[in-house]
Amino acid sequence: MTTIPTGCSGQSNSQPTLKPCPFCGSTSIRLECFQNKNWEKDFWITCENCDATSGVRDNKTSVMELWNRRARE
Numbered sequence: 001m002t003t004i005p006t007g008c009s010g011q012s013n014s015q016p017t018l019k020p021c022p023f024c025g026s027t028s029i030r031l032e033c034f035q036n037k038n039w040e041k042d043f044w045i046t047c048e049n050c051d052a053t054s055g056v057r058d059n060k061t062s063v064m065e066l067w068n069r070r071a072r073e
Contacts, residue, residue, distance in 0.1 A: 021047035
């Protein structure tokens with residue numbers, strides 16, 4: 001399950017599918033966004049099971065690619 005909150009939309013429709021959490025394997029993943037001090041949106045991903053998070057990126061596609069990156073693949 002991927003949750004995308006209201007206000008985080010408006011990006012490309014061709015986004016990657018999120019992989020399960022790399023730490024606990026949960027599929028309870030949430031994409032979050034906030035407006036930074038420059039009035040731009042920043043995005044990150046959080047696992048709702050173990051609270052693992054991705055780094056912050058300035059668009060949904062790049063934060064989703066960051067989340068999906070696995071060191072051993």
